[in-house]
Each structure stands twice: as C-alpha cells, then as structure tokens.
Amino acid sequence: MPERALFNLLDLAGIFVFAISGAAAARQRDLDLFGIVALAFVTACGGGIVRDLCLGALPPIGLADWRYLAIATLGALATIGAYGWVRRLRYPVLLFDALGMAMFAVAGTQKALGMGRNAETAILLGMFTAVGGGILRDMLLGRVAVVLEREIYASAALLGTLLVVLADHFHWGAAWATWPGLLACFGLRYLSLRFSWNMPRFGRREGGPES
Amino acid sequence: MPERALFNLLDLAGIFVFAISGAAAARQRDLDLFGIVALAFVTACGGGIVRDLCLGALPPIGLADWRYLAIATLGALATIGAYGWVRRLRYPVLLFDALGMAMFAVAGTQKALGMGRNAETAILLGMFTAVGGGILRDMLLGRVAVVLEREIYASAALLGTLLVVLADHFHWGAAWATWPGLLACFGLRYLSLRFSWNMPRFGRREGGPES
Amino acid sequence: MPERALFNLLDLAGIFVFAISGAAAARQRDLDLFGIVALAFVTACGGGIVRDLCLGALPPIGLADWRYLAIATLGALATIGAYGWVRRLRYPVLLFDALGMAMFAVAGTQKALGMGRNAETAILLGMFTAVGGGILRDMLLGRVAVVLEREIYASAALLGTLLVVLADHFHWGAAWATWPGLLACFGLRYLSLRFSWNMPRFGRREGGPES
Numbered sequence: 001m002p003e004r005a006l007f008n009l010l011d012l013a014g015i016f017v018f019a020i021s022g023a024a025a026a027r028q029r030d031l032d033l034f035g036i037v038a039l040a041f042v043t044a045c046g047g048g049i050v051r052d053l054c055l056g057a058l059p060p061i062g063l064a065d066w067r068y069l070a071i072a073t074l075g076a077l078a079t080i081g082a083y084g085w086v087r088r089l090r091y092p093v094l095l096f097d098a099l100g101m102a103m104f105a106v107a108g109t110q111k112a113l114g115m116g117r118n119a120e121t122a123i124l125l126g127m128f129t130a131v132g133g134g135i136l137r138d139m140l141l142g143r144v145a146v147v148l149e150r151e152i153y154a155s156a157a158l159l160g161t162l163l164v165v166l167a168d169h170f171h172w173g174a175a176w177a178t179w180p181g182l183l184a185c186f187g188l189r190y191l192s193l194r195f196s197w198n199m200p201r202f203g204r205r206e207g208g209p210e211s
Numbered sequence: 212m213p214e215r216a217l218f219n220l221l222d223l224a225g226i227f228v229f230a231i232s233g234a235a236a237a238r239q240r241d242l243d244l245f246g247i248v249a250l251a252f253v254t255a256c257g258g259g260i261v262r263d264l265c266l267g268a269l270p271p272i273g274l275a276d277w278r279y280l281a282i283a284t285l286g287a288l289a290t291i292g293a294y295g296w297v298r299r300l301r302y303p304v305l306l307f308d309a310l311g312m313a314m315f316a317v318a319g320t321q322k323a324l325g326m327g328r329n330a331e332t333a334i335l336l337g338m339f340t341a342v343g344g345g346i347l348r349d350m351l352l353g354r355v356a357v358v359l360e361r362e363i364y365a366s367a368a369l370l371g372t373l374l375v376v377l378a379d380h381f382h383w384g385a386a387w388a389t390w391p392g393l394l395a396c397f398g399l400r401y402l403s404l405r406f407s408w409n410m411p412r413f414g415r416r417e418g419g420p421e422s
Numbered sequence: 423m424p425e426r427a428l429f430n431l432l433d434l435a436g437i438f439v440f441a442i443s444g445a446a447a448a449r450q451r452d453l454d455l456f457g458i459v460a461l462a463f464v465t466a467c468g469g470g471i472v473r474d475l476c477l478g479a480l481p482p483i484g485l486a487d488w489r490y491l492a493i494a495t496l497g498a499l500a501t502i503g504a505y506g507w508v509r510r511l512r513y514p515v516l517l518f519d520a521l522g523m524a525m526f527a528v529a530g531t532q533k534a535l536g537m538g539r540n541a542e543t544a545i546l547l548g549m550f551t552a553v554g555g556g557i558l559r560d561m562l563l564g565r566v567a568v569v570l571e572r573e574i575y576a577s578a579a580l581l582g583t584l585l586v587v588l589a590d591h592f593h594w595g596a597a598w599a600t601w602p603g604l605l606a607c608f609g610l611r612y613l614s615l616r617f618s619w620n621m622p623r624f625g626r627r628e629g630g631p632e633s
Contacts, residue, residue, distance in 0.1 A: 027413055029355060030412055031355075031412070032412050033410045033413075034366050035359030035360055035410075036413070049265070053264055056480040056481075058265065058267040059266065063332045064328070064331060064332045066331050117486070120485065120486060121485045135562065138564070140359065141355055141564075142349070142353050144453075145562050148448070148457030148461065148562065149451075154456045154457075154460065199454035200454065200455050201455070202455075202458070238624055240566060241571070244622050244623070245576045246570030246621075260476070264476065267478075270477065270543045274476060274542065274547065277542045280546070291624050351557065351561065351567050
C-alpha cells in the first residue's frame, strides 16, 4: 500500500513537472493563456494518450481522469505566476523531469504488458509514454523534437523499459518489474545531466570547417 | 426533423469553411493541387477523426462518410478557383468559421456523452473537435498552432462544451443541450472578433524594450 | 506462395528504404543516434501505425512485429555507416522508395477492405499508409510535409488505391486487386521522376515578379 501511494505521488509529480516544461515552452513562444494550459496538458498527458490509443485502452486515462487535467492546469498556472521562480529552480525541475520520465517509462511498459501485449510493443509504448509528450509539445510549436536532438533522454527511457520487460519475462515479481527500471532510467538520466553525456552524432561530418 | 436538417446543414457548412481555411493556408505556402486538397480535408475532418479514435468510434466518420471528403474537396477547389473572391469574402468566411467551430464543439461533446463518456472526456474531445483540425493544419505546415496563439477561439469552444455538459448533467433535454452551447460559443467568438478581444499573454514580459 | 514471398520481400524492402529516407533527413538535421533510429522507424512504420489505429487493428503491426523495428533500425544504421554511399545511390533509393510506396498503398487498401471498411475508408487509409510516414517525419522535423509540396507522389498512391478498390468492387480476384495497382502506382511515380512531372500549383500567382 505505501508503495502504491508512493507510485501515485511520483506519477502526479511527473505530470506536474512535465506540465511546467510545456507551459514554459509555450510562454517563451508568447502563446496566450489557453495556449499555455493546452501545451502543459499535451506535454504532460499526450504520451499516455497515444499509448492508450495504441493499446485500445479507451477512453485514454489522460482524458477521462480529472486529476491529470487538474494537475496539468496547476502546473501551467504555477509557471505563469512564478516564471522567474521556475527558471531559478531549473535544477530541481530537471530532477523532477527525470523522475517523471522514469515513472512514465516504467508505468507505460507495465500497462502494455498488463494488457497482454508482447515485449516489443511494451518497450516502444513505454518509451513513447516517457518521451511522447515532449515530442507532441515540439510538434505543436513547429520545431524539431528536442528529445530526438539532445542528450541521453530517450536512451534512459529505453533502459528503464528493457529492465521492466526483462523482469516480467522471468516472472521476478512486481517489485523487480518496477524499481530496477525506475532507478536505472532515473540514474542514467541524472548522470548524463551531471556529466553532460551525449549520444553520438553523425551529421555534418563531411561539411568541412563551416560545420 | 427540421432541427435535424438545420443541424446537418450547419455541419456541412462548417466542413466547407474549415476546408477553405485549410486550402487557403496551403495555397499561401505554395503546396501543389494534392497538398491543397489534403490540407483542406485534414483541417475540416482531422479534429473529428482524432475524436473518434479517442472514443473508439471506428472507422472515424470523417474517413467513412463520402460527403465529408466531397465537401472538403469542393471547398479546396472553390479556394483554388476563386482565391481572390475568398480573400475579399474574408468576413463571411470568419463568420462561417465561427459557426462551424460552434457546431463542431457542440456535436463533438454530444457524441462523447452519447457514447457514455464522462464529462471531462466530453469537454476535452468537444474542444478538440472544434480546434483540432486547425492544429493539425498548422502542424503539417510546420508552424506554431494559430489556435494556441491568438484570440478567443478555443475559449469559446470551451464555453460551448461546458454548456452542453451542464444541460446533459441536469437532463434538461436535447434542445437545452444544443442551442445554448451553440449560441454562446458562436456569440463569444463573434464578439471577440468584433471587438478584438484577446486572451491574456505572459511571455516576454521580462524582456525589456526590445520585446 | 512465391507471390506471397515476393510480397513480403517488397514490403520489407519498402520498410528499409523508407527508414533510409527518415534516417538521412534526421542526419542532415544533426539529430543524435537515438533520434536517427526513431525517425527511421517513424518514417517506415508511422503510416501503417496510424492506419491500424483508424482500423481498430490493435496493436498496430508496426509496434508488435519485431521485424519492422529491426529492419528500420538496420536502415538507420546503414545510413549512418554508409552515408556517402547512400547519397551516391540516390537513384536506386528513389526507385526503391517508389516501389515501397506502391507496396504500402496497395497493402494498406487491401487491409482496410479485408476488415470490411467501405471504399472511401480504404482509399484514404491506403494513401495514408503510403504517404503518412513521410508526413510524420516532416512534422517531427518541424518542416512543411514534402509529400504535400512536391511532385507526383500522393497522386500516384491515389491511383494505386483506386485500382485496388475497383478490382475489389467487381470481384476480379486477388491478382487483379494487387498487380495493376502496384504497377500503375510505381509506374506513375517512376515516370514523374524520370520526366520531372509535377502537380499544378496555384499559390503566389498574384505575387508579381518577386514570386
């Protein structure tokens, strides 16, 4: 029971920080009040909504459960009301974002496995739960998806989902299907931030001095 | 029966003007004939298609009912053939766009409620029916979604869906679940156009004189 | 049986070249390793995934069948490892892209018809199977969808789907519902490339000399 409560808390904390990230991006682009709330909601709940569409889990939980919309709206209002504060707290926000992302990756994978999908579907949908909201946010803003461009982010989500699928495959029980994935995903993301690790790039190599 | 006929007429008029808005945007970006028709179709039917996906109402009506495609194509061809005319008629087009948007918001909410979804799902999907087509149009054109950036548009849709959900909750009957929402949504949108009302913005406030 | 094997081969070849096109676009934009693989996968499988969502064929085959992900990843790695080679082979890549696109159009239409959808749904989803991956690729990169802007591409897909639907309507049998559509779609695309045919455009006509 306390584990369940911790999980719920982390989930809602994830929604909140994802909403902040969406709202901050919307505010930078000078969107109006509605645009900011909408972008906060899409960033926080969009990945889960697409996952539920692909799973046939209708209606998507992000649309049907009022708490998601409420907390996303709260995150948007907090960003509007305390924008300077949000910017100064950049580090804790990144930390919670990493926690939320790890949560989303693990929870998305578990939901897919719980509905009887195979390992590949669970991995892909777990990853999309974690990174899909940010991708939709960037699509709405007409810019290249940051997640695809920068840093160890999706790769951390991949690591988390793999550990969940592994534990599920060998029937190691619920705790093993949760905590190693959660910690590894969060840990890899945190370390990559701490030490500025990046995934390799290959573009513009042939470009010469101007690249 | 006459009410039903009026409703159908408004629905198809909404499709037509949404198609014009999509086709005009495509034409400005120099898309080819196919691109113009595709953008007209997506703008007119995209919101409803995503709504139907989220409701599990398959196949989506926008794909299965030939009249939607036919009228969207007609709107695209009208825009191509009479572009100057469409631009000079900017005001009636905005008027019909407001009518279509109000129609879509009300009809989307009613469809979700009719399929047994809860109030929050109905509100969110009603709003997305109204604004989703325009958002998809802008995503295809690689630009920030206008709906999120400008004017009282989504807020008017929200007002309309709220009135529908309210009337449904208190069992006030079909007429009350239709007309107040339709009129309030159209009215708010019309007044905001007439008097150039805008939603508040918050971005760039700290930017100083150059912002 | 040999026909079935040929079909499977073409399908996987289509996935491979679509993945190359996605990975090449991602590499040009300087995305990281994960971004390149993700864009390859979305370009190759995105159209089919959305088609399956609209058909209610869950989970989408592109998520559940490991071969799709494997071949898309292979295409991405090939693009990274042999980028100069991919660029020099631009012509065969275009050729295989045309083959893959024709395959996707025909297979998408047949899947929709096989699930009992009407002709219009089958045509629209067949077309989206063929062009949707490229559209999603461009949306992720924040640019106007190339498919809507350029050349005879979607029109070739439309021709292919029409021939499939026609053959299905008159019960001409599986061969007639496959080969004419496949050949016409591929042929029109090939000829349009060979002779630089384009769809008519209408934009900027009133722009004067600077347009």
